[in-house]
Amino acid sequence: MSFVTIGGITLHHRHLKATGNARAIIFINSLGTDFRIWDDIVSALDGEMSLLVYDKRGHGLSDIGEIKSIDDHVDDLSGLVDHFGLKKVVLCGLSVGGMIAQGLYARRPGIVEAMILCDTAHKIGTNESWNTRIAVVERKGIQAIADGVLKVWFTPAFHTSRVAELDGYWNMMTRQALAGYVGTCVAIRNADFTDAARRIEVPTLCVVGDQDGSTPPALVRSLAALIPGSRFEIIRDAGHIPCVEQPEALTALIRDFVASLAPGAENHG
Numbered sequence: 001m002s003f004v005t006i007g008g009i010t011l012h013h014r015h016l017k018a019t020g021n022a023r024a025i026i027f028i029n030s031l032g033t034d035f036r037i038w039d040d041i042v043s044a045l046d047g048e049m050s051l052l053v054y055d056k057r058g059h060g061l062s063d064i065g066e067i068k069s070i071d072d073h074v075d076d077l078s079g080l081v082d083h084f085g086l087k088k089v090v091l092c093g094l095s096v097g098g099m100i101a102q103g104l105y106a107r108r109p110g111i112v113e114a115m116i117l118c119d120t121a122h123k124i125g126t127n128e129s130w131n132t133r134i135a136v137v138e139r140k141g142i143q144a145i146a147d148g149v150l151k152v153w154f155t156p157a158f159h160t161s162r163v164a165e166l167d168g169y170w171n172m173m174t175r176q177a178l179a180g181y182v183g184t185c186v187a188i189r190n191a192d193f194t195d196a197a198r199r200i201e202v203p204t205l206c207v208v209g210d211q212d213g214s215t216p217p218a219l220v221r222s223l224a225a226l227i228p229g230s231r232f233e234i235i236r237d238a239g240h241i242p243c244v245e246q247p248e249a250l251t252a253l254i255r256d257f258v259a260s261l262a263p264g265a266e267n268h269g
């Protein structure tokens with residue numbers, strides 16, 4: 001296990017460095033998950049690209065810290081980029097992870113070569129939906145909403161055919177620190193990247209599961225419409241977390257997208 005302390009926050013991470021002409025790609029996980037959601041993608045891409053996965057604060061084995069806004073998560077991601085000496089990175093963010101990616105681009109556009117914005121948006125949910133969720137989990141715990149959230153994370157087919165995994169992801173979600181979960185809900189509620197998305201000037205792939213109940217295809221398509229020149233793709237038979245449910249399809253899209261980038265930014269892993 002690897003840990004690093006940046007700005008007083010200890011972050012759990014895994015860095016797999018590729019040799020030769022490799023790009024660096026950083027994966028940013030979603031609300032209620034830790035970096036193990038990327039395991040299949042990491043296994044598939046290991047050796048082809050330098051890969052960095054980490055538990056964002058308040059999740060997994062990272063410190064909880066204080067989470068007042070997406071900026072707090074951006075601080076950690078920005079610190080990780082510097083800690084690993086990365087000059088240019090490709091960001092792959094899932095859901096709130098995609099907001100954190102948009103936040104890093106808005107703050108430090110020069111270090112972002114490209115972005116893969118996965119099941120995310122410029123604005124996710126409403127004040128009302130987040131306030132309701134926050135009130136329920138503060139009163140009754142994450143387990144009170146877990147069954148409902150799993151319905152948006154995974155398709156009905158996943159629910160019937162991958163029952164043990166479903167149990168495992170229920171455990172993952174409900175074992176996140178309450179303060180980290182609630183803080184990240186507040187951060188998502190207050191985030192709006194609508195204007196920032198219009199200013200994105202790097203190649204961007206927006207991708208979504210066809211059955212995503214949290215950031216549905218129409219919403220992710222509207223994010224793609226804001227980002228000049230972006231590419232939009234739908235993954236079949238996937239809910240909100242295609243890196244778990246359809247990792248081969250997402251890996252193929254990542255490979256294809258990274259291969260389409262202009263040469264020159266490699267060797268920064």
Ligand SMILES: O=C(O)CC1=CCC(=O)O1
Pocket residue numbers: 029030031032094095096097124149152188214240
């Ligand atoms: O937990 C959910 O409802 C799905 C989700 C929304 C933002 C995020 O990161 O995950």
